[in-house]
Amino acid sequence: MVRLIPNHVHGTAGGYSNWDCRCSPCTEANAAKARRAKLARTNAPIPRHVHGTDNGYTNYDCRCDPCTAAHTEVARQRRRSPRTQGEEE
Numbered sequence: 158m159v160r161l162i163p164n165h166v167h168g169t170a171g172g173y174s175n176w177d178c179r180c181s182p183c184t185e186a187n188a189a190k191a192r193r194a195k196l197a198r199t200n201a202p203i204p205r206h207v208h209g210t211d212n213g214y215t216n217y218d219c220r221c222d223p224c225t226a227a228h229t230e231v232a233r234q235r236r237r238s239p240r241t242q243g244e245e246e
């Protein structure tokens with residue numbers, strides 16, 4: 158089924174995420190948005206409550222001891238309980 162995508166939507170991140178459009182202007186706009194968001198996150202000071210969480214390590218690229226430890230712990234738990242990944246076999 159082809160959805161008719163309004164012209165003004167193309168070239169926006171919304172075209173990519175809301176309309177599932179994968180034309181190059183939409184893809185590029187979405188990539189640019191993701192880049193900006195990542196840049197904003199990594200440039201902004203990391204909120205204190207984020208430290209010591211996997212979120213700090215993964216989304217804020219923080220490599221301080223508490224964040225690294227939290228990330229390591231999450232990775233270990235994922236390995237230990239494969240059920241959470243839906244791999245029960």
Ligand SMILES: [Zn+2]
Pocket residue numbers: 166167168172178179180181182183
């Ligand atoms: Zn498009």
Ligand SMILES: [Zn+2]
Pocket residue numbers: 203207208209213214219220221222223224
């Ligand atoms: Zn941290």
